[in-house]
Amino acid sequence: MLSEFSLIERYFSQPAAAFPSTEHGPKATLGIGDDCALLAAKRGQHLAISTDMLVSGRHFFPDVSPWALGYKALAVNLSDLAAMGAKPRAFTLALSMPKADESWLEAFSEGLFHIAKQYGCELIGGDTTGGPHVSISITIFGDVPAARALRRDAARPGDDIWVSGVLGGARAGLGIRRGEWSMKNPADEAIAIKALEQPEPRVALGIALRGIAHAALDLSDGLAGDLLHILKRSKVRATVNIDQVPRSGVIAALPPAAQVRSILAGGDDYELCFTAPANARAKIDRIGKAQKVLLTRIGTIEGLAASLAPASLAPSGTPNDLPAIDWRDNTGPVSFLDTGFDHFHAD
Amino acid sequence: MLSEFSLIERYFSQPAAAFPSTEHGPKATLGIGDDCALLAAKRGQHLAISTDMLVSGRHFFPDVSPWALGYKALAVNLSDLAAMGAKPRAFTLALSMPKADESWLEAFSEGLFHIAKQYGCELIGGDTTGGPHVSISITIFGDVPAARALRRDAARPGDDIWVSGVLGGARAGLGIRRGEWSMKNPADEAIAIKALEQPEPRVALGIALRGIAHAALDLSDGLAGDLLHILKRSKVRATVNIDQVPRSGVIAALPPAAQVRSILAGGDDYELCFTAPANARAKIDRIGKAQKVLLTRIGTIEGLAASLAPASLAPSGTPNDLPAIDWRDNTGPVSFLDTGFDHFHAD
Known part of the structure; x- marks a missing residue:
């Protein structure tokens, strides 16, 4: 069985070229492999942050296609950014699973990075660990000017x-x-x-x-x-x-x-x-x-x-x-x- | 059983006064209850970000004191910030558990907020969900000037x-x-x-x-x-x-x-x-x-x-x-x- 550290390195490290610099400049200053990732502040923008946990048997069928699971795990977090009017930037992934199943991990990471690249959202940190079943926790980061964020408390009569x-x-x-x-x-x-x-x-x-x-x-x-x-x-x-x-x-x-x-x-x-x-x-x-x-x-x-x-x-x-x-x-x-x-x- | 939304509101909403403004000014602009939390950028600082997942039976004994578990879950993440030279600022919590056990949740949140207040680290978002066992994923945020961060790749011969x-x-x-x-x-x-x-x-x-x-x-x-x-x-x-x-x-x-x-x-x-x-x-x-x-x-x-x-x-x-x-x-x-x-x- 691969060590936890190797799992992150092997399946979740993407070449920097997969996430080219955008109009914001380079993305994360320091990604996977250190104690923390470093994300630069952007003038005039707030960081929109959302976190979700998906548990096998509750949020997805245990036999779901791992590609589809990787895709959807990030999609639902991107949807939270969308609901805030925020532009996707980066995410962290915490993953527990009973054993390091390499073909499962390969398909999961393919689905995950398929949509990550589509939306320019870079994986900047993670934790993989053993556990009795698959559970996935993603925290996602996007940019939005605070005054223009789409909040839940802003509906007005007549809208x-x-x-x-x-x-x-x-x-x-x-x-x-x-x-x-x-x-x-x-x-x-x-x-x-x-x-x-x-x-x-x-x-x-x-x-x-x-x-x-x-x-x-x-x-x-x-x-x-x-x-x-x-x-x-x-x-x-x-x-x-x-x-x-x-x-x-x-x-x-x-x-x-x-x-x-x-x-x-x-x-x-x-x-x-x-x-x-x-x-x-x-x-x-x-x-x-x-x-x-x-x-x-x-x-x-x-x-x-x-x-x-x-x-x-x-x-x-x-x-x-x-x-x-x-x-x-x-x-x-x-x-x-x-x-x-x-x-x-x-x- | 309480709905997931109520769980967050009841045990994990803290009055703003518990996390007074610091020299950085007010902390999160928008906390729990919206699609995303909003965190203001700080000039000259990078955001240090770390994520961890703790799973029952693997990282802690199923019968561990929930107070101690809440304390340690945040302590290990604060330690990641410490290792980067970053000043703690905020965190998100994703929690799965088999059923909404209110006395367990009360003790867990007391341990969690005991150390959160000690280090001035505010809970800004979360997700609670049912699952076959307790698992806890925290993502933590701190501030550090990027050039002064304590990285893993900076050791030099003679040190x-x-x-x-x-x-x-x-x-x-x-x-x-x-x-x-x-x-x-x-x-x-x-x-x-x-x-x-x-x-x-x-x-x-x-x-x-x-x-x-x-x-x-x-x-x-x-x-x-x-x-x-x-x-x-x-x-x-x-x-x-x-x-x-x-x-x-x-x-x-x-x-x-x-x-x-x-x-x-x-x-x-x-x-x-x-x-x-x-x-x-x-x-x-x-x-x-x-x-x-x-x-x-x-x-x-x-x-x-x-x-x-x-x-x-x-x-x-x-x-x-x-x-x-x-x-x-x-x-x-x-x-x-x-x-x-x-x-x-x-x-």
């Missing part, structure tokens, strides 16, 4: 609510991988699996939305739960029209209720959900066209009822002085509570 | 080799915790357990050595293996006198061979090993006195034999044109090979 891409595809992929669902058309299965295993982080979109969108986050757990994070931190409510939420074509054959669950609580789509003032609609449409990304308005941010006034019940059935989502469709209010989605969650 | 503190205590603590060793004096047992479970990261020492020491690292795996990292990256050899390596008093009753194994291959002491030119001896002695830290010279850095000359065997038995350690004691060369320590390693 439109937007989502990128289509939702529900990753949930369909999960159903297929679990052996619960199958599709008549093999091409649809491939699309669903790709949505689950190779999500495309919306990095360019996040950067383009700096100074235009107010609040943003990425959809990892599902729209119903994730949008609530924006509402709670911004102290606002939302009305969302379910019929306007763009659906992946691969779920069109499901019963209507299953379609709704997939798009609102399926999770793992890693699209952006953001809010922006109505006067930004033309700009946002232009960004979507330029980047060839579907951008759809699905609802509106509303203020809380003043807390001094007696709270009445909103269409969702929740007191109207608390952050919550009032769901509707093209015919009127829909009566389920947000919490009703919990047991549909992919976890 | 003295120094270590801080005493070695072997943590290995004794491991023996006690494993039930393999016991000590006549309960006070010695307490010292050994503390060396294992509550190592003191040498942060102030690392900062004081900026611009004085050439190379440095922290002793996590044991002197014999760790010093080799400096030698390989600096392309030099070392001669080390085993009789000069300072030993923890708690191993004095062990057979001589077990003492040597404990100090050279025991690991987990988290003392600093550094190299410095001979003309820095007086300065280093003053630093040790001022900080009340024992600093001991244990050997000398030597150049490799020129690779064009025919390599001959050094006292260690290794070719003298390759990085290696020539061990000696007060009577002369000691004949074991570096690799002979591998099977004594605490892993």
